[in-house]
Amino acid sequence: MRLKKIMGITLALLMMTGSLAGCSGGGETNATAASQGGETTAQVETKQTETTSGEKTVINVWSKDRHDATYAQAKVDEYNANNADNIQINYQLYTDNYVQAIDMAVQSGELPDILVQQDQMFDKYVNQGQWANLYDYMDEDMKSYFKSVIFPGYNELDGKLYFIPTTGSTCRLFYNKEIFQRVGIAEPPKILEEVVEDARLINSELSKEGIYGFAENMKSASSGLQRSMCIGLERETGLVRGYDFVKGEYDFTQWADTLKLWKELLSDECAFPGCESLDIDPLRTQFAAGKIGMYMSYSHAEPGVYKNQFPMDSSKWDCVPIPTVGGKVAGKQYFTGTGSYVINAKSPNAEKAFKVYKDVFANEDYLKGYYEGGFGVSILQSVIDKAKPGEDFQKKEWLLISDLDTLLPKPPHSAFASGMVVEGEDMYKTCESIYYGDADIESTLKDLTERYNKAYKEAIKNGTGHEIRIENYDPMNPTLK
Amino acid sequence: MKDQKNKSILQRKRAVKRNLQAYTFMLPNLILFTVCSLYPVVWTLKYVFYQYGGYGTGVPRFVGLDNLARVFRDKVYWESVMHTFTYGFGKVLIIIPLAFFLAFLLNGQIRGNGVAQSIVFLPTIMSSAVMGLVFYLLFNAYNGEVNKYLMEAGIVTRPINWLGKDQAMKTLILTAVWGGVGNYMVYFIAGIQQVSEDAIESARIDGAGRLQTIWYIIIPMLGPILKIILMLAITSAFHDITNVMVLTEGGPNNSTMVMSLYGYRYFFPISAAEATVPQYGYGAAVSVISAVIAGAVTLGYLKISKKMDSIY
């Protein structure tokens, strides 16, 4: 009965708008009715934010990082409570679909004032003037303070500075010292063959107890491989994600030896069961619970994770550089700046946003606490000098950025990602078809090479990409341009 | 003369009024239909012929039939079509006999039947996304409940990798059966109730056993409705996407990649960890071909079932 009543009312309302539309000429009225409705909710929403924030300027910040979320939120709360400029920071965490959310926000004019920088979103919108030139706002003091982390071709393009990395990250092999001791492995592996051997040993001796040799978060191949195999390959081959900056072409055939070993590493004889459906966080809980011998991941996050998220005794784990096949070294490995933020140049509050950025996220206290809390490895000398980092950083030398790690130039597929359309599966998924499938290594890699080179050439031909080649490129001492 | 003229004007006026009235009734639905059904289809058909990476990547580039040609070269796509068939037929082959058997058991006004029906039907009202998440927790290899029980009972010693490359599709089908069997059971109950009691009774009197009654009386008489049920089962299996997306994300190694999810992949990232570069044009081409395949299967099924009729 109630249903009938509600229906009756709705229908009556609809009829009213309907009959109005009948007299005054069709869809227009209806459309305005709808858009008026839209405005009302929008108004309600703004009212809500107004009541919570008074007359304050709201600066919206988007982040993609969950490992430092608690720290950043605490600092933001502190700033919100104490700042004299009547500014309210609204810190929003987007762990999921960060790039997609930004795409949609750009289109609908919903982009926040400050965003955590990430390569894909940065590259996509930098040429449209979406990101502010920080030099416009920085005073001389600030410029000289951050001078050491300005890299032309990376964060400074054509004399404009877009973001400032304050911490850095690279990738390492993490291992459980206790497990190694139990099965009698004296030294952490130095070559990839040893990783396989050690993993097999751990599996054969301890799998009865639910302890396994090796794990990687392979639910998403790209997420798993970019923090592990691809990094080792950079040092082993001197190519960046298969791209040869000297020759100006892709060559994945050099990946064959590594992939052979990875296939063993991910087989039942070596691997933690269920790596195929593992995300990184569940993997970390299992590592913290002492169920996993080794895995590879970014160096900046792990200390914080095992200190705050999934507690694990610091003396139980350590890390070493990602081993290569036979210990071969032909190049440097990936390093990236983290802790960087971009400012939305089209925001009406860009200036205040910069102030927030400077006072909160680029503030030395913040950076010191960040490093000390184990959320990232500082790359600023003055912070490193003043900070008292946790014992992890004092005792575990490979957590720090070393001379193995350096900024690498961008290969075509990331320099103009949407301009270069590779037919078929990308390199990560193709590797997956090798280690979780029956694809033949040699022919698959040959085919992969051809597909990438074809897409690259076509991008140049269509004008959606450009030639990338670096004169006198030396993989052991890479230059960005 | 004048009268006639007046009359026709009046008629026309009336017709206009009638049309206006009709369209005021149609309008609310027509708007929804245009926005949510018609426009997206036209848009998709158009972008089949373009290469487009979305906002901020330049204007869409006309590429003619390139996208369609690429679909036919795309090995992974055709594998995903095969997976769709495996999934669809696997699901139908388990769900239809099971649903029929349950309907047979639970048909009739016997105490307990109503409650049992309601319970079996229960999963169909629940969100396949939320339940996909729950199944993910239940089936994960390292500390899922399923493995825990199996290992406690001593059935297995090493955890079974339910979401691994060999088992993922089976697990997926199992969860799909869980979510769908109640639906088809209800269809069958409705069908069985249409088969007249008299026919069943007279068969009994003739000394037919239970199985014989099912085989010779109920199934043939269910014919028409069975046809509809099978068609619903097949077509709906082709469109399942949410459960795949949440439970396996199409992996590992694309072993559970179905064609609906494959098209989706070129529009939106399937997983949080994935940073896909959208290819709207190619995604549109994949989706159109997939729609054609699904349509062809439906038509093919209708043709075959008609032929079967004439044989009978």
Add this chain to the structure above:
Amino acid sequence: MAEMNRKHLSKTAWASIIGKWVFLGIIIIFTLYPVVYTVLGSLKTNAELTQGGGFFPAAWHFENYYQAFVQADFTKYTINSVIVSTSVTLLAAATCSMAGFILARKNFAGKKVLMALYLSMMFVSLGSVTLYPIYELLRALKLNKTIFALIIALTGGQAANVFLVMGFTKGIPRELDEAAIIDGCSLYGVYSRIILPLSKPILAVVALFSFRNAWNDYITSLIMTISMPKLQTLTVAVVQLKYSVNAAAEWHIMLAGASIAIIPILIVYLFANKQFIAGLTAGAVKG
């Protein structure tokens, strides 16, 4: 007949009854287990869930729900879900009812074309990729920042439901309309006084299933709220918990979230299971 049989049950008949309920028992356990696991799990600690524990929680941790509602913002998502689902339900029932009525009863210019379009859209199924153009269109109409975008996209074109209502309306005797017209009813009067009350059963079916679909939907809600997280519905929020801070350490919160998402529909089902089951057949026979 059944009574008589019961009195003279032979051994084989007993065996078949026992066999039936053993089999049904297995099926019922199989069906209920995931649901019970979710609800009971939502009251356990994370350690019980991930490191092993009994079937029932060792202690009943109702604070998990407090955490979900307050810390994980589920109050907001619940409100969103309620608004979206009821709006979709009403919008679907109202628009289908009007369109179904007029298509069943009136001839008008362009009717054949419209019917053909509706029918063809029922067979063209492009799947979730159409969400992109829908989103783009709603953005152009400046609706994407509001919950209206989600409501519209979730309601969808409704072609099948329109035909369902149309078929039902055709079954209502025309004489009733004519009598009403003689009594001086306008077209609207015929609709509201005659057809609407009489088509209540079929509209209840449309409403029930629209509600279920809207409440349970994941992909449409995900896409439509991707840049506006505060508009997320329960289903989206629950699945996103998987990727949230500490997700791996908070299975109990994940299950509390899942329970919050499934319990309301379970309650609806408790009261309306007959309608759900009957409605399904009504839809299928027509469809």
